[in-house]
Amino acid sequence: MTFAAHISIGETPDDVRSLFNYECMTRIAARRPDDHFIFIFDKPWSDTLIKSKNITPVLLGPALKNKLLQHYWYQFKLPRVLQKYQANVYVNQDKSACLQSNIRQVMVLEDLAFLDPSNLYPARDRRYLKKFFHKFVQKSQCLVLCNESLSPGMPPSIKKHIRESIHIKPGKPDMQPVREKALTDVQETCGDKMYFLYPVTASTSTQLITALKAFSIFKKWQQSNMQFLIASQLPPGALPLQELSNYKYRTDVQVLYYNETLRPEETLSQAYVCVYLPSTDQPERIPALAAQLGVPLIRPDRAFQYAESGEGSAYCAISEKSIADQMMRLYKDEAHRASLRQSALAMARELDWEESSRRLEDVLTGGKDRTFALH
Numbered sequence: 001m002t003f004a005a006h007i008s009i010g011e012t013p014d015d016v017r018s019l020f021n022y023e024c025m026t027r028i029a030a031r032r033p034d035d036h037f038i039f040i041f042d043k044p045w046s047d048t049l050i051k052s053k054n055i056t057p058v059l060l061g062p063a064l065k066n067k068l069l070q071h072y073w074y075q076f077k078l079p080r081v082l083q084k085y086q087a088n089v090y091v092n093q094d095k096s097a098c099l100q101s102n103i104r105q106v107m108v109l110e111d112l113a114f115l116d117p118s119n120l121y122p123a124r125d126r127r128y129l130k131k132f133f134h135k136f137v138q139k140s141q142c143l144v145l146c147n148e149s150l151s152p153g154m155p156p157s158i159k160k161h162i163r164e165s166i167h168i169k170p171g172k173p174d175m176q177p178v179r180e181k182a183l184t185d186v187q188e189t190c191g192d193k194m195y196f197l198y199p200v201t202a203s204t205s206t207q208l209i210t211a212l213k214a215f216s217i218f219k220k221w222q223q224s225n226m227q228f229l230i231a232s233q234l235p236p237g238a239l240p241l242q243e244l245s246n247y248k249y250r251t252d253v254q255v256l257y258y259n260e261t262l263r264p265e266e267t268l269s270q271a272y273v274c275v276y277l278p279s280t281d282q283p284e285r286i287p288a289l290a291a292q293l294g295v296p297l298i299r300p301d302r303a304f305q306y307a308e309s310g311e312g313s314a315y316c317a318i319s320e321k322s323i324a325d326q327m328m329r330l331y332k333d334e335a336h337r338a339s340l341r342q343s344a345l346a347m348a349r350e351l352d353w354e355e356s357s358r359r360l361e362d363v364l365t366g367g368k369d370r371t372f373a374l375h
Contacts, residue, residue: 003028003364004038004087006094007045008064014046018093019283020108020146020170020356025091026051027357028364038085042073056085064094067128074098089364095129097136106363107140110170110283111147111304121280142363146170146283147307166363171353173285175265175292182266186229189254195227196327197271197295199264199286200234207277207318209240212247214275214323219249221328230255231267264289271295273330273337277318281305287313291348296340298326312344 005025008018016022022039029037029052037055039045042064050057060077064070074092079100082090089104095114097105114121114129121129137143145167198204198211208230215228230253232239244250256262264286268274274290276297281304290297291312299305301315314330316322330337 001032001089001365002036002038002085002087003089003091004040004082004085005091007039007041007049008093009041009043009045012046013044014048016049019173019285020110021091021093022049023171023353024357024360026055027353028361029055031361036085038081038087040078040081058085067125070094070096071128071132075100091360091364095133095136097139099135099139105140106142106144107136108144109146111281112145142166144168144360144363147304166359168356168359168363169351170283170288171356172288172292172348172351175289176263178265178269182262183270185262186256186267186270189256190227190229193225193227194272195229195254195270197229197231197267197274199267199274199276200230200232200239201278201284201286202234203278203280203282203284204276205232205234205239206279209243210318210320211275211277211323212244212253213320214327215253216247216249217320217324218327218331219252221324222331224331226252226272226331228253229267229271231258231262231264232256233258265293268293268295273298273327275323275327277323283308288348288351291344291351294341294345294348296330296337296344298323298330310343310347312340312347314340 003025005021006018007016007022009015025037025039033052033054035054039050039055039057040060041057042060042062044059045057058081060073060081062069062073064073074096075098078098082098082101082103087103089106090098090101091106091108093108093110095109097107143166146169196215198208200208212228232255236257241255244253247253256267258264268290274295274297276286276299278284278300281302287297287308291309297309297313298316299309299313300318306315314326316326
């Protein structure tokens with residue numbers, strides 16, 4: 001049997017964005033050495049990502065930088081690859097499907113935020129999904145849902161059919177051992193003081209200034225030596241820190257950049273609380289790592305965010321005062337912080353890639369179908 005899957009690459013060749021597809025399909029390939037697996041990349045990949053001899057990597061451009069290129073890739077480029085390798089089933093993770101192929105297709109949905117009328121997706125992407133998503137669902141024999149949040153604003157017909165999908169929780173990301181040298185560097189940066197951590201990603205960078213203003217309110221309310229540590233995955237020039245020189249509490253704000261000598265695990269492991277404010281609802285590595293380490297998150301009060309963290313996080317509106325309120329409560333109420341920590345650890349124990357991959361394997365090989373007709 002031949003399985004094909006799209007594996008999305010991030011900024012570097014070893015940065016896998018479609019974690020669910022990659023982690024699950026890699027494990028399924030290891031368990032089924034007599035089957036053939038086609039990993040289709042739209043960007044160059046690192047050879048270290050290919051774990052088994054029965055996996056054939058295929059580079060299929062162009063890189064999916066927008067919905068127009070994604071449509072061209074899925075409807076005109078992908079069918080030839082599926083036919084060339086005589087794939088029996090295709091697994092996607094792009095809220096899309098290949099309308100030009102008749103092979104069995106399974107659509108993996110990491111979230112449903114794009115179906116919410118109040119979502120934060122660009123207008124062009126919303127128009128594209130509104131036009132084609134129903135067709136993609138009808139073309140897919142099965143939907144796999146990783147986050148079960150259903151927005152109150154979602155159309156009832158969508159909710160009904162989504163509830164009939166197969167729900168599989170994603171596993172937790174591999175966490176590298178925390179290194180003493182990196183820990184020492186973080187401690188020295190913060191002067192051995194407690195800190196709120198703000199991890200900067202492409203999704204969270206837009207709310208950094210809001211978080212800094214919330215920290216100002218916290219410092220006015222609570223005269224403590226608490227620090228605010230900005231740890232960025234983006235390069236220095238990409239951070240909106242021009243105003244930091246005039247920031248009243250600038251001596252309590254520290255900035256570090258993730259690289260080969262500093263990873264998220266090392267900044268998270270010592271954080272008092274992690275302030276995580278993404279502008280979009282999509283899975284990222286930071287929340288799962290925080291849960292494994294028992295670090296409470298302050299995150300937006302949205303359905304997707306709650307479905308991902310449950311009782312293991314504190315929730316806020318995207319406003320300076322609401323964020324500051326949560327900072328103050330977690331600082332003053334140690335019992336509340338400890339409760340969030342235990343809930344986060346409990347949720348992390350439920351996430352397991354081995355179990356997730358076995359459930360997906362059952363879907364791919366057991367002929368489980370969900371037929372949808374969304375109107």
